[in-house]
Amino acid sequence: MLLKAEQAYLLTLLLIFPTSIVAGPLHAQCRLEWNFGITCFNIYTTLVNQIKQWTTVDSCKQGGERCLYELQSANPHYIVAKHTTMTYKYVDDLSFKLKSYDGMKSCHVTAFSVSEPWHIVQDNGINYCNLHNLVDGSGLTTVPGYTESTNDFQCTQYSTANCTVY
């Protein structure tokens, strides 16, 4: 007789094994790290404002996916939002963890985006663009000390992502 925990473990293995041959995450998602040489409070207000500016379809009239963001909750340490793709109509869940360093003068952010439908494995880099478009559109990519780090193992189709399209 298998214990309940062992059964659950075996079932989990069986469920994930068929997709483990795909390069990159098993499910369409993106995790990245940003550093900024400005305060986390500044980052917090800027990201929240950008999400709020891109809630309606209007901001996608020129193309791209810089619209249909929805703020779920926000405080200076943690922001949660959703993004619906215009192209494919599914929802991605976004979160941002903000942590001060360098005597509060700089901010480190861990950002995560994951597609809600379980079957989505390839996403054309949409989960990456969900995150990157916010710092690009709000001008945060030009602040002192800005760095972004991720790779194809942490972000689905990162190296081929074209955030002008998505």
Ligand SMILES: *[C@@H]1O[C@H](CO)[C@@H](O)[C@H](O)[C@H]1NC(C)=O
């Ligand atoms: C991204 O897509 C746009 C629009 O199709 C295109 O003009 C641009 O050259 C593409 N960028 C890259 C790096 O492929």
